[in-house]
Amino acid sequence: xxxxxxxxxxxxxxxxxxxxxxxxxxxxxxxxxxxxxxxxxxxxxxxxxxxxxxxxxxxxxxxxxxxxxxxxxxxxxxxxxxxxxxxxxxxxxxxxxxxxxxxxxxxxxxxxxxxxxxxxxxxxxxxxxxxxxxxxxxxxxxxxxxxxxxxxxxxxxxxxxxxxxxxxxxxxxxxxxxxxxxxxxxxxxxxxxxxxxxxxxxxxxxxxxxxxxxxxxxxxxxxxxxxxxxxxxxxxxxxxxxxxxxxxxxxxxxxxxxxxxxxxxxxxxxxxxxxxxxxxxxxxxxxxxxxxxxxxxxxxxxxxxxxxxx
Amino acid sequence: xxxxxxxxxxxxxxxxxxxxxxxxxxxxxxxxxxxxxxxxxxxxxxxxxxxxxxxxxxxxxxxxxxxxxxxxxxxxxxxxxxxxxxxxxxxxxxxxxxxxxxxxxxxxxxxxxxxxxxxxxxxxxxxxxxxxxxxxxxxxxxxxxxxxxxxxxxxxxxxxxxxxxxxxxxxxxxxxxxxxxxxxxxxxxxxxxxxxxxxxxxxxxxxxxxxxxxxxxxxxxxxxxxxxxxxxxxxxxxxxxxxxxxxxxxxxxxxxxxxxxxxxxxxxxxxxxxxxxxxxxxx
Numbered sequence: 236x237x238x239x240x241x242x243x244x245x246x247x248x249x250x251x252x253x254x255x256x257x258x259x260x261x262x263x264x265x266x267x268x269x270x271x272x273x274x275x276x277x278x279x280x281x282x283x284x285x286x287x288x289x290x291x292x293x294x295x296x297x298x299x300x301x302x303x304x305x306x307x308x309x310x311x312x313x314x315x316x317x318x319x320x321x322x323x324x325x326x327x328x329x330x331x332x333x334x335x336x337x338x339x340x341x342x343x344x345x346x347x348x349x350x351x352x353x354x355x356x357x358x359x360x361x362x363x364x365x366x367x368x369x370x371x372x373x374x375x376x377x378x379x380x381x382x383x384x385x386x387x388x389x390x391x392x393x394x395x396x397x398x399x400x401x402x403x404x405x406x407x408x409x410x411x412x413x414x415x416x417x418x419x420x421x422x423x424x425x426x427x428x429x430x431x432x433x434x435x436x437x438x439x440x441x442x443x444x445x446x447x448x449x450x451x452x453x454x455x456x457x458x459x460x461x462x463x464x465x466x467x468x469x470x471x472x473x474x475x476x477x478x479x480x481x482x483x484x485x486x487x488x489x490x491x492x493x494x495x496x497x498x499x500x501x502x503x504x505x506x507x508x509x510x511x512x513x514x515x516x517x518x519x520x521x522x523x524x525x526x527x528x529x530x531x532x533x534x535x536x537x538x539x540x541x542x543x544x545x
Numbered sequence: 546x547x548x549x550x551x552x553x554x555x556x557x558x559x560x561x562x563x564x565x566x567x568x569x570x571x572x573x574x575x576x577x578x579x580x581x582x583x584x585x586x587x588x589x590x591x592x593x594x595x596x597x598x599x600x601x602x603x604x605x606x607x608x609x610x611x612x613x614x615x616x617x618x619x620x621x622x623x624x625x626x627x628x629x630x631x632x633x634x635x636x637x638x639x640x641x642x643x644x645x646x647x648x649x650x651x652x653x654x655x656x657x658x659x660x661x662x663x664x665x666x667x668x669x670x671x672x673x674x675x676x677x678x679x680x681x682x683x684x685x686x687x688x689x690x691x692x693x694x695x696x697x698x699x700x701x702x703x704x705x706x707x708x709x710x711x712x713x714x715x716x717x718x719x720x721x722x723x724x725x726x727x728x729x730x731x732x733x734x735x736x737x738x739x740x741x742x743x744x745x746x747x748x749x750x751x752x753x754x755x756x757x758x759x760x761x762x763x764x765x766x767x768x769x770x771x772x773x774x775x776x777x778x779x780x781x782x783x784x785x786x787x788x789x790x791x792x793x794x795x796x797x798x799x800x801x802x803x804x805x806x807x808x809x810x811x812x813x814x815x816x817x818x819x820x821x822x823x824x825x826x827x828x
Binding site: 285287288290292293294295296297298299300301302303304305306308323324327328331332333 | 654655656662663664665666667670671672673674675676677678679680681682684685703704707708710711
């Protein structure tokens with residue numbers, strides 16, 4: 236049985252590790268550090284956890300100003316409240332000023348399940364993609380979450396890191412190479428390439444296993460960095476398999492699928508399908524049922540791929 | 546009450562005049578610009594760069610410098626003029642205002658010009674950024690001050706009040722905000738467009754130390770600014786009552802000169818207005 240880990244707990248552990256290595260690392264909370272998995276961080280480094288209350292616009296400017304003095308601020312909060320709510324602050328104070336701020340959105344996608352569309356974040360990647368130069372990290376398992384946090388602290392520049400809240404299977408070993416901008420081929424295959432990202436990755440991978448059972452050999456690529464995109468790996472997959480399906484827990488508008496379609500349409504136009512949430516205010520309900528409603532369960536992804544290539 | 550010496554005051558008035566001339570120079574180059582708020586804040590910015598602030602034009606990123614955040618980014622002409630006057634860059638750059646790729650855009654870009662600390666222009670961003678600067682400097686045990694210039698129309702943005710609360714909550718007593726209170730915004734008098742009064746009481750309610758000065762009186766500005774924090778352990782704010790378009794006879798106190806599309810005739814009058822000030826200072 237694969238080990239499952241809470242991504243927020245993993246995030247909190249990773250932040251303690253990087254703060255122990257680098258004393259410029261600090262964390263900013265918008266009345267949400269407990270739910271962000273930063274309780275242990277606060278206990279370990281009370282002076283490095285800055286609480287801003289429900290101040291979800293100003294917190295971005297504060298982070299920017301702190302970064303100008305050499306601090307490395309991680310702003311961690313519920314995804315829509317660090318992306319759509321303070322979009323202009325993200326764009327101007329962090330993006331345009333190119334400050335060394337790491338914005339972490341947690342409980343992304345549909346993971347807030349019963350709480351409904353105000354708390355979902357299905358457009359955050361689209362919004363941040365619209366801001367030039369911000370690195371977008373979407374780690375696929377707990378090991379990648381840790382490595383992404385370390386990489387974010389080590390590499391200078393504005394970044395956005397996206398995680399969910401549902402327990403996530405551990406797919407990679409501790410020696411798994413993680414490099415910003417470098418995708419990972421998890422499984423080779425010649426009939427089609429499935430490209431997954433973030434907390435939808437493991438469902439994309441399971442779909443490939445189901446396809447193998449019916450004789451379809453699907454390549455699986457993990458894109459943990461949506462920007463800069465690993466264009467080489469994706470184009471190679473396009474050339475070698477001729478068909479691509481993207482899988483993400485995000486609107487099909489503006490996310491990973493859009494980024495790859497923008498690439499392929501210019502460099503190597505081939506048939507493509509995007510699996511994601513249709514562009515509508517999503518339903519509320521139990522998480523697994525929501526995924527089923529929008530075709531994001533492994534057997535549904537497998538069926539979409541099968542129908543597409545046959 | 547604090548008073549500058551006659552010599553100091555005279556020197557600063559000359560500097561203020563030079564800054565106004567440089568603003569006019571950029572307007573002439575670009576055939577227009579946000580003149581009203583630039584002119585109304587000339588004395589504040591003069592006091593900052595030529596008396597109050599520790600800064601080094603030869604080393605703009607000097608770690609221990611005082612910071613200046615121009616929250617009302619559209620007033621950038623006064624910032625460019627002051628930086629040029631201070632020697633941060635060659636003043637021939639001022640003649641590129643309005644040109645493609647100019648280092649002095651219509652709202653400032655810190656990556657284009659030395660001495661610019663922030664990219665502002667959208668209103669209601671500067672105070673949060675300044676708060677982050679003050680907090681970071683404090684965490685590093687530096688006593689550098691963080692000065693902020695805001696417009697009085699700008700304080701209608703709700704984000705300012707998030708920042709006001711946080712600066713007070715974190716006891717950021719190295720912050721001094723100037724509100725260039727010229728009582729006008731694009732659509733008319735601030736009291737009619739969106740009343741912000743009682744302004745003094747609002748800031749006091751957020752825990753700030755508040756003072757009110759004549760925004761064109763250099764002794765009042767400097768004397769008060771030297772006394773921060775006005776309230777122990779809290780940020781300070783000066784409501785600087787000013788005249789929009791100050792120094793231009795046809796624009797003073799007129800709502801239509803927030804942005805000025807300069808005609809040759811007006812530019813001529815503007816030059817005469819500043820020449821008159823020069824003759825008075827020479828006397």
